[in-house]
Amino acid sequence: MTDPRNEGLVLSGTGGIWRVEREDRSVVEASLRGRVKKSNSGKRADGSLRRDTISAASDTLKLTIGDRVLLEQDEATGAVAIGEILPRRSRLARRAPGGGQGERIVAANVDQVVVVFAAANPEPHPRMLDRFLVIAEANELAARIVINKVELVGGADAARERWRDYERAGYTIHYTSVKAREGLEALHDSLAGQVSVLTGPSGVGKSSLLNAMFEGLNLRIGEISESVNKGRHTTVGGFLHPLTGPEGGYVADTPGLREVGMWALAPEELDQCFPELRPFLTGCRFADCRHSVEPDCQVRMAVERGDVSRARYESFIKLRDELEGNKPAY
Numbered sequence: 192m193t194d195p196r197n198e199g200l201v202l203s204g205t206g207g208i209w210r211v212e213r214e215d216r217s218v219v220e221a222s223l224r225g226r227v228k229k230s231n232s233g234k235r236a237d238g239s240l241r242r243d244t245i246s247a248a249s250d251t252l253k254l255t256i257g258d259r260v261l262l263e264q265d266e267a268t269g270a271v272a273i274g275e276i277l278p279r280r281s282r283l284a285r286r287a288p289g290g291g292q293g294e295r296i297v298a299a300n301v302d303q304v305v306v307v308f309a310a311a312n313p314e315p316h317p318r319m320l321d322r323f324l325v326i327a328e329a330n331e332l333a334a335r336i337v338i339n340k341v342e343l344v345g346g347a348d349a350a351r352e353r354w355r356d357y358e359r360a361g362y363t364i365h366y367t368s369v370k371a372r373e374g375l376e377a378l379h380d381s382l383a384g385q386v387s388v389l390t391g392p393s394g395v396g397k398s399s400l401l402n403a404m405f406e407g408l409n410l411r412i413g414e415i416s417e418s419v420n421k422g423r424h425t426t427v428g429g430f431l432h433p434l435t436g437p438e439g440g441y442v443a444d445t446p447g448l449r450e451v452g453m454w455a456l457a458p459e460e461l462d463q464c465f466p467e468l469r470p471f472l473t474g475c476r477f478a479d480c481r482h483s484v485e486p487d488c489q490v491r492m493a494v495e496r497g498d499v500s501r502a503r504y505e506s507f508i509k510l511r512d513e514l515e516g517n518k519p520a521y
């Protein structure tokens with residue numbers, strides 16, 4: 192039987208020491224017990240199977256932010272150790288689930304991926320947005336989009352014009368301005384009580400948005416990247432920030448996801464990661480249709496009819512080329 196009072200949530204970790212939030216919201220530093228690292232039975236003490244076993248010493252890096260763990264306290268020394276990693280309900284990995292060796296789990300137990308771009312300054316790159324969305328889709332995670340700094344382009348309605356393809360694809364888009372305090376309430380409500388991975392290029396206003404929505408968070412503004420501490424410690428996997436407010440929730444800041452070139456997905460799975468293509472995929476003449484030059488391709492016909500955005504389709508083709516090795520995927 193597990194004692195819920197000993198449960199914790201991993202907020203961050205450098206090397207062997209992990210910061211873990213307890214149920215009462217206090218934060219303790221804990222080491223990972225050797226026993227956990229080496230256990231490969233896949234079974235809990237009561238004999239039930241664990242879904243996600245930490246199976247070998249080399250796998251210890253797989254403990255990640257967002258993991259729920261059981262804590263054990265040494266009575267003599269008071270030192271706290273992580274005795275067990277509880278099953279994950281979801282995860283965000285740089286490789287698609289099932290991608291095998293080299294998979295890098297960025298965060299566990301994630302509810303959604305929130306991709307932030309600026310309407311201007313820095314100029315947004317839709318193809319980069321497509322990559323982030325593909326990563327979310329490949330991990331079967333819900334994704335929403337934030338277009339910040341809309342006051343620079345004449346407000347939300349003017350900004351909206353440029354992102355219609357994504358609304359049509361089914362994504363929820365928040366048009367926000369920290370400066371003009373626009374759209375913050377709706378975005379706040381979609382983050383509160385959830386575990387979100389907030390990602391996007393640097394300088395788009397991610398930290399500013401979080402500070403404006405969650406009082407007391409006090410993230411630093413204008414930091415080039417939170418992952419610059421590579422030389423000092425090995426920052427294993429970003430930070431999970433507890434959100435202030437009665438609903439709780441967490442936002443993960445994950446350096447790993449910024450290296451958007453560093454992911455790999457089977458090329459033939461890419462079409463599934465574009466939600467607006469899915470209704471057409473079973474209609475192509477060839478089951479392994481690449482949707483480029485093949486006859487009777489339903490995807491291409493949908494593009495010709497205007498039912499699927501040409502820009503998104505072209506993005507799909509470019510990413511597919513890349514995954515097929517015309518450019519190294521990582």
Ligand SMILES: Nc1nc2c(ncn2[C@@H]2O[C@H](COP(=O)(O)OP(=O)(O)O)[C@@H](O)[C@H]2O)c(=O)[nH]1
Nearest residue numbers: 340368369370393394395396397398399412413
């Ligand atoms: N004009 C404008 N500037 C913003 C807005 N939100 C943030 N900024 C500025 O954009 C810069 C980068 O913000 P920051 O939050 O550090 O971006 P991050 O790198 O994505 O975390 C800072 O100078 C902010 O003041 C906004 O809505 N409008």
Ligand SMILES: [Mg+2]
Nearest residue numbers: 397398411414
């Ligand atoms: Mg920031």
Ligand SMILES: [Zn+2]
Nearest residue numbers: 475480482488
């Ligand atoms: Zn096709």
